[in-house]
Amino acid sequence: MIAERQYTPNTTSEECLKIVREEGAILLRDFVNNEEQGEITHEVLSHELTPVDRSNHTIPEQFEDIGWQFRQSPPHVFALGRRVCSLVRPELSSWFVNHVRAQLYQPGEVGIEWHRDYKRDLRMVAVASFMGSAPFDIQLDSGEVSWELLPGDLVLMRGALLNGRQDDRPKHRVSAPDTGKRLSIAYRQVASEVPELED
Numbered sequence: 001m002i003a004e005r006q007y008t009p010n011t012t013s014e015e016c017l018k019i020v021r022e023e024g025a026i027l028l029r030d031f032v033n034n035e036e037q038g039e040i041t042h043e044v045l046s047h048e049l050t051p052v053d054r055s056n057h058t059i060p061e062q063f064e065d066i067g068w069q070f071r072q073s074p075p076h077v078f079a080l081g082r083r084v085c086s087l088v089r090p091e092l093s094s095w096f097v098n099h100v101r102a103q104l105y106q107p108g109e110v111g112i113e114w115h116r117d118y119k120r121d122l123r124m125v126a127v128a129s130f131m132g133s134a135p136f137d138i139q140l141d142s143g144e145v146s147w148e149l150l151p152g153d154l155v156l157m158r159g160a161l162l163n164g165r166q167d168d169r170p171k172h173r174v175s176a177p178d179t180g181k182r183l184s185i186a187y188r189q190v191a192s193e194v195p196e197l198e199d
């Protein structure tokens with residue numbers, strides 16, 4: 001199953017969810033148009049981001065970030081989150097976004113090495129890309145793929161419990177851009193504690 005495709009207004013919630021459930025992720029090219037990209041980039045960069053340097057940790061990571069409760073996020077960031085919800089929720093009404101995090105990567109940094117997202121990140125993790133491009137590797141159920149993430153791309157990844165399991169969250173890593181900066185914005189449903197699995 002091909003997990004990378006062009007987003008069009010005809011892209012359905014059903015086809016996206018099927019691929020995320022069966023493969024672990026889908027890459028939708030051009031989900032965010034140029035105007036939205038400009039507005040969001042301007043909005044996020046007008047805030048002060050915090051440097052995060054855990055390049056010597058077990059899972060090395062390095063970027064600048066800022067996070068918001070979804071309802072408190074800036075207007076264009078919020079509007080994009082609403083658009084992501086309208087794509088996902090027809091087939092996954094139990095998913096709602098309550099947290100947004102923007103991450104800014106620069107050449108020479110480590111990005112984020114191989115990891116799974118947290119068990120508290122429920123059902124779906126949606127990550128949109130802005131400004132620059134960078135390699136993104138992910139272990140899909142059918143094998144590892146490498147995607148060059150471009151401005152406007154949206155990646156939807158399987159979160160905990162999407163398929164009733166916690167540990168089928170796909171492993172992935174993102175590199176820093178070779179040139180220029182890259183911004184990503186991740187929309188998540190973060191549970192207040194790690195959910196209990198039911199038998």
Ligand SMILES: O=C(O)CCC(=O)C(=O)O
Binds near residue numbers: 117172186
């Ligand atoms: O910035 C990205 O594109 C991916 C971020 C990521 O992998 C994460 O926050 O877990």
